Amino acid sequence: xxxxxxxxxxxxxGILMAVLLPSMARGKYQAHWSSCSSNERxxxxxxxxxxxxxxxxxxxxxxxxxxxxxxxSLLPNCPSNGVGYSNGYEIGASSGSSSTYDTFTISxxxxxxxxxxxxxxxxxxxxxxxxxxxxxxxGSQDPVTSTHPGRGGxxxx
Numbered sequence: 001x002x003x004x005x006x007x008x009x010x011x012x013x014g015i016l017m018a019v020l021l022p023s024m025a026r027g028k029y030q031a032h033w034s035s036c037s038s039n040e041r042x043x044x045x046x047x048x049x050x051x052x053x054x055x056x057x058x059x060x061x062x063x064x065x066x067x068x069x070x071x072x073s074l075l076p077n078c079p080s081n082g083v084g085y086s087n088g089y090e091i092g093a094s095s096g097s098s099s100t101y102d103t104f105t106i107s108x109x110x111x112x113x114x115x116x117x118x119x120x121x122x123x124x125x126x127x128x129x130x131x132x133x134x135x136x137x138x139g140s141q142d143p144v145t146s147t148h149p150g151r152g153g154x155x156x157x
Contacts, residue, residue, distance in 0.1 A: 029115040032080040033124070036108050037134060039076040040126040043085060043106055046072040048128070057101045061086045080110035088122070103128060 046064050049071045051057050058064065061084075064071040077084050085106055092103030105127040113121045120136025127133075 026115060029080065029112060032078075032110065033112045033116060033119060035079045036110055036112065037124045037132060039078070039085065040106050040108070040124055041132060042072065042076065044126045044128070044132075047104060057091060057104045059091060059101065061089050078108050078110035080112055083109045085109075088125075 043061065043064075047057055050064060050067070061075055065073065065075060075084055075086070085108070088105075088107035088109050090105045090107070091101040092105075093101065105125060107122045107125040109122070112119045112123070118135055123133060123136040125133045125136070
């Protein structure tokens with residue numbers, strides 16, 4: 001091979017890498033976002049179990065691992081930046097006692113919106129009334145809803 005032929009091959013490989021690397025990075029963030037959604041669903045299931053046993057939602061996510069029985073073995077972190085969901089856990093009105101509440105919202109504090117155009121900052125979010133909201137109000141998709149047989153009718157899951 002001549003030097004010019006080798007330079008052309010190297011240039012073609014460089015162009016292909018420049019085209020493929022951004023899509024590979026986007027795929028990585030989509031995987032993080034999907035994992036974050038799954039983490040929120042797992043936390044919501046643990047919160048629902050806590051509510052059934054205690055009569056309301058806890059004031060802090062750490063109560064899910066500190067109580068006996070444990071409702072979740074370990075509190076997950078957002079895969080995009082390693083921050084826990086405790087910062088994004090908001091509780092609603094108190095049901096009388098100071099440690100249980102009637103509603104909650106879990107929001108992701110990750111960096112999904114920096115790479116994924118359809119995702120708003122602080123999403124995905126989960127609340128018992130809305131279910132899993134993947135994109136936010138400015139996103140191009142609707143929140144994921146489905147019929148849940150235990151709740152009757154078309155309610156978010």
